[in-house]
Amino acid sequence: MSSDFMPIKAYDHVEFYVGNAKQAAHFYDKVFGFKPVARCGLETGLRDRASYLMQQGQVRFLLTSALHPDHEIARHVALHGDGVKAIALEVNDIEQTMREAKTRGATVLQPVTTLEDAHGVIKIGALRYAGDTIFRFVERRHYRGAFMPGYQPIEAHGTPGVGLAAIDHIVTNVHLGEMNHWASWYEQIMGFSNLIHFTEKDISTEYSALMSKVMEGGGGKIKFPINEPAEGRKKSQIEEFLDYYQGPGVQHVAMNTRDICATVRELRNRDIDFLRVPDTYYEELPDRIGRIDEDYKELRDLGILVDRDDDGYLLQIFTAPVQDRPTLFFEVIERHGCRGFGQGNFKALFVSIEREQERRGNL
Numbered sequence: 200m201s202s203d204f205m206p207i208k209a210y211d212h213v214e215f216y217v218g219n220a221k222q223a224a225h226f227y228d229k230v231f232g233f234k235p236v237a238r239c240g241l242e243t244g245l246r247d248r249a250s251y252l253m254q255q256g257q258v259r260f261l262l263t264s265a266l267h268p269d270h271e272i273a274r275h276v277a278l279h280g281d282g283v284k285a286i287a288l289e290v291n292d293i294e295q296t297m298r299e300a301k302t303r304g305a306t307v308l309q310p311v312t313t314l315e316d317a318h319g320v321i322k323i324g325a326l327r328y329a330g331d332t333i334f335r336f337v338e339r340r341h342y343r344g345a346f347m348p349g350y351q352p353i354e355a356h357g358t359p360g361v362g363l364a365a366i367d368h369i370v371t372n373v374h375l376g377e378m379n380h381w382a383s384w385y386e387q388i389m390g391f392s393n394l395i396h397f398t399e400k401d402i403s404t405e406y407s408a409l410m411s412k413v414m415e416g417g418g419g420k421i422k423f424p425i426n427e428p429a430e431g432r433k434k435s436q437i438e439e440f441l442d443y444y445q446g447p448g449v450q451h452v453a454m455n456t457r458d459i460c461a462t463v464r465e466l467r468n469r470d471i472d473f474l475r476v477p478d479t480y481y482e483e484l485p486d487r488i489g490r491i492d493e494d495y496k497e498l499r500d501l502g503i504l505v506d507r508d509d510d511g512y513l514l515q516i517f518t519a520p521v522q523d524r525p526t527l528f529f530e531v532i533e534r535h536g537c538r539g540f541g542q543g544n545f546k547a548l549f550v551s552i553e554r555e556q557e558r559r560g561n562l
Contacts, residue, residue: 205296205390207288207417210366211337212252212259213452214285216275220264223281224251230469233260234357237350241266245349248272252346256364258454259346261285275331280524283449285325285335286369288421293338297324305388308333318344326388329373329381330447361469362462367453367532368413368422368540372440374447378427382412385423391416395540398429409437413540424540426450439561443524451517453530459514460493462531463501472519474555475502476544487543488512492535506543511536515544525559 217223227233233253240249247270250263263284265272275284290296297311309325319342326334337347345352373381385391394415408429415422428437440450456462463473481499488505491512498505503516515532 205299205416206291207421208291209257209289209417209420210369211287211289211335211339212261212285213283213366213369213449214250214261214263214287214335215281216272216279216284217262217264217281218276220249220251220262223262223264224253227253227260227262229358230471231255231363231466232358232360232469233258233363234360235353235355237345237352239350243349243351250350251353252350255360256362258363258366261287261346278445279331279448280444280526281522282444282527283332283369283452285333286328286449287335287337288417290336290338291340293322293324293336296336297326300326300388303388309335314348316344316348318342318348321347323347329371329377330444332371332448361465362456362458363454363531364457365455367455367530367534368424369452370424370426370450372426372437372444372447372450374441375428377447378410378412378425381425382414385414385416385425389414389416391421391423394422394538397542409435434556434561436556439556439559440526442561444526449527451528451530453515453532456531456533459503459516459531459533460497460501463503463516466518466531467501473502474517474519476504480504504541504544506537506539506541508537508539510538513537513539513541515541519555525556525561 224235228235233255235251236254237252238250239245247267248263248265250261253260253262263272267273293311297307301307306327308327309323311322311324314321321342322338324336328334382393391414393412395413397411409426410429411424411426413422413424426437428435481495484505485495488507491505493514503514505512505514513532513534515530518529520526520528
């Protein structure tokens with residue numbers, strides 16, 4: 200199905216609902232190197248919430264927390280823990296986008312709303328997505344402010360970045376039997392197409408398995424894998440997420456870097472914990488992958504994974520969950536032509552995840 204009716208320009212931002220936005224902003228600044236750009240809250244006349252916009256390269260994270268306990272944001276955090284509330288996409292014509300999405304059957308949570316200040320006009324709207332997550336659309340071609348009306352710029356240098364450049368993809372976990380529903384939703388509502396379909400035979404270990412479909416739009420710039428658990432001897436990583444997140448939601452955000460070794464080295468210096476695959480993974484890696492620009496020994500030392508397809512190769516690594524609940528984590532990825540998602544790494548990665556599940560008593 201054509202996506203001409205929804206010409207998506209780019210990922211605009213990802214909004215996280217968190218327990219303490221100020222502390223979360225400090226974490227993403229000092230550890231991940233996101234620069235504080237803008238904020239809103241009591242000082243800007245907003246009485247019920249506080250938000251901090253953090254940016255690195257083209258990646259924008261909006262961190263939001265409630266100022267009162269009886270608030271939808273506070274209830275969201277109490278139920279899910281810190282996690283993604285909104286995936287925001289920039290579009291050229293939000294009126295057309297929202298009108299077409301509604302015609303195609305989308306549930307509109309926020310009709311087109313116009314916001315204006317001295318820096319111009321911005322328009323936003325929102326659709327219901329899986330669980331309590333929403334899709335937000337943003338038209339900002341007539342706006343020149345730091346983020347959007349109601350936000351004040353932050354005069355802060357921030358901690359030096361780690362080389363994160365852009366969002367590569369965002370992964371959603373759903374219950375068994377829901378993957379095809381949401382894949383069809385992307386096709387029908389968003390005009391996306393199915394790029395890759397992984398079955399339980401592709402992604403499995405002795406104990407657990409999952410199934411996944413990767414939906415693609417925006418001329419190939421926007422990718423959303425959808426995971427659901429498959430039958431296995433023990434609880435899969437997807438089931439563990441669903442248990443602790445209390446339902447479907449964003450499992451991880453993958454971000455591109457131009458030098459993954461430098462990025463991972465700096466993140467390790469800042470005490471980020473990464474999943475570690477068994478050392479045996481690296482013994483056969485040169486024969487499986489072939490010639491690459493990076494040094495295999497350095498990749499082994501840093502714990503970076505490598506995979507190849509017909510178009511090239513990629514390098515990737517996954518953090519441990521960034522909160523006590525085993526839910527949200529991040530991926531760092533560097534692509535050299537490869538359009539895949541590391542299928543050759545699934546088995547080793549699953550073994551690593553299951554080892555962490557066993558430590559938590561959840562396998």
